[in-house]
Amino acid sequence: MIARILPLLALCALAGAVPASAQVSIEAEPVAQEDAEPGLSLDDGGLTGSVSDESEWQDLGIAITTFATDRDVPTQTNAGSTAALGRSLSQIIADNLRNNGLFKPSGPLGLPQPSFSEVQAPDYPVWNLRSTEMLVQGYVVANADGQLTVGCYLYDVALKQQLAKAGWIVAPSDWRRAAHKCSDLVYSRLSGESPFFDSRIAYIAETGPKDRRMKRLAIMDSDGANHRYITSGQATALTPRYSPDYKSLLYLSYLNGKPSIYVYDLDTNRQRLVTTSSNPTFAPRWSPDGKWILYSMAIAGNTDIYRVSSSGGASQRLTNTPGIDVGGSFSPDGSRIVFESDRSGSQQIYVMNADGSNQRRISFFGGRSATPEWSPRGDQIAFTHMAGNFRIAVMRPEGGGLRHLTDSWQDEAPTWSPNGRIIQFFRTERTSGKATIWQVDLTGRNERRLPTPVDASDPAWGPIRP
């Protein structure tokens, strides 16, 4: 079940100390820029740029302060009272910005704690003295109905100016989303990029020996919180994909003794086969609008790519060549599909129209190229490049522009952040076979492991939550 997060519309009435100007919500979220040039430019007090050249704004002195509260009262969250919640919220925001290598924020520990009334009126001289350039403040208010109101403010200390503000009313179970929303607000305003923190990840949790791994379908928030196992591990589960509305998951299961794609409904905890065919099916993908499902099916050893309406019905075969045509990932507008085929003799990357027409190869790099995933921005295709090591790489949809982002023994299966600036993948350790999920930004410099309770593979990053 996906609880709603409500943009704050009547902040003033709920929190008397807040001026009327704070009624606007998420006003400052910029739209993704079509051609984000590397570099940095000043734009009416805010900063725009792209992750591919983040080094300058890494140096921004950005302070994340403990979120204040008007009254320290108990909440129905697992974080405690409103004051404790304020500390947790600011800690999550600081962790988000720090862990993704985008900023080196300070706080909330070791920083002055603004009072509730100071949230809207920063003590600029104090922050000036501390050489703070960007200041994040916020508050938590417990509402009479048990819901929580969270406000988030970004200030430019040198300009003594508010750069962005937003507020949200969240259910107690959804309190962490407010921290992710605030992280997105800060990140978007400072980078000029689209948000990505308020999103979830589906993946496969792995335990046990190499020749008998138990593989379970699991889901978690973008920072690893709210972790939940979906399957028991009785049947091997592989390659999940979140639906764009987060209501269901596609994944592969050996439940019936052979690999088959299921559509798992997260509201009802029920699942159905993607096709009634008895042939093995694998490599599922959603279209960006959620209306189509791509899958691959082997008939008499020959694998082709099919599409079927997500509401069911007959499948349509999109590829028809001898050999293995597998995977497939839609362009953001849904008009084209990038996929993998060995029709030329080895795994290479091809593009076709969404109806299967106009198939042509785009990878000409030497080695094998596999698991292509179209960026949500449309400008890049991430894939696994196998030439010696297995490396995560990107290329242009027209072909060319190869850039390697990782170099390890076996990195595999890239999946994009909602804004197309970060790629997750899984890394397999030689000999032990242990797998872990990692992420890297488009510079290739900021690489880090994602915390998971056990070993992990097959990550699938969902879009921004509705």
Place this chain on the structure above:
Amino acid sequence: MPTISKFGAAALLAGSLAMSACANKAPKELPPEPGPATTTDATSGTLGPAPGSHADFLAFTQGDDTIYFDTDRYNIDSVDAAALTKQAEWLNRYPGKRATIEGHCDERGTRDYNLALGERRANAAKNYLVGLGIAPTRLTTVSYGKERPVALGSNESAWAQNRRAATITVE
């Protein structure tokens, strides 16, 4: 991709039951086989596996229950053909038995592709058995991709053992 020749082909073709220990064309490091087959030797002579059982199939095929492939390949070479001929001989002897052919890959491939490749290998074995007169209705295939290695190392020897199609007989 390096081409790995098949293992011990000569020994296999000369294979008799007495030579079984060295007739396996898989690399020498092959780990103990799972299941009851390895225990049948202990009761050598008079008390063999039950006729028509999978243990009987394993005893009969002497390691030829599994065929091996080169990297990214799924063709049936002469060594594979000899093994499958032996499998067909047993299956012809017990026409009431069916078999599942499991296709597998080494770990040095991407997951989805390996699922497809394992299916292709299993089907190559199936088609050869059908060509030898085994009814296709008696044979099913399943691909495990890279999910079920038998050799656990990360080296060419282990990978060669894992690129395989194994025939499992069922009642």
